[in-house]
Amino acid sequence: MTGFEFVESEFRVPEGMVQFCRDLPKSDPGLEQTNRGGYHSSFDAFKRDMPGVDVLLKAIRDTLTRHGEALSEQLKICGWVNVHPLGGHNVRHAHNGVRCVALAYLTTGSPIILHTESGSLKIAPEPGKLLLLRDTLEHEVLPNDNDDRINIACNIYPAESRDPFRKFCVQLPDSMHDAQVAESGKRKKKNRR
């Protein structure tokens, strides 16, 4: 659960990430979840040497930090790849019970509909767009009307979560930890002078 319903942010799409997603069905047959007519990978995409995953995870952490969420909380995250060809879509659903949801877009494609407390909102994907959603925010993806629509969806959990998905998770970089490492680096340099 987060204080916000949703926030929009961005990240730099790392080189090789799109190709990784396109190639993933060759090694991972995928799952049927809320996807209809599209590919949904297993939940362990971040444990498969995804190029540039550190860039994406840092952007997610930085966005949480900017919005005053989880400032000193240790978090973990699992991610999966969605590739919708023409007509592929996701039925309406929410990710109840996780700490937060992240959606990272690698291409354009059909809009996602967010069913917010104040009404439905349509957001068009574009490469580098990042959306964070409260776990209870219901959403759906309209049938894709063009080329492959590719995104990475993530569930974020507290580090101590016993959720069955924990086995698919990696650690989300910790902003406090980053700050401490930078500070300790500065101290070491100073001591060497």
Ligand SMILES: [Fe+2]
């Ligand atoms: Fe979802």
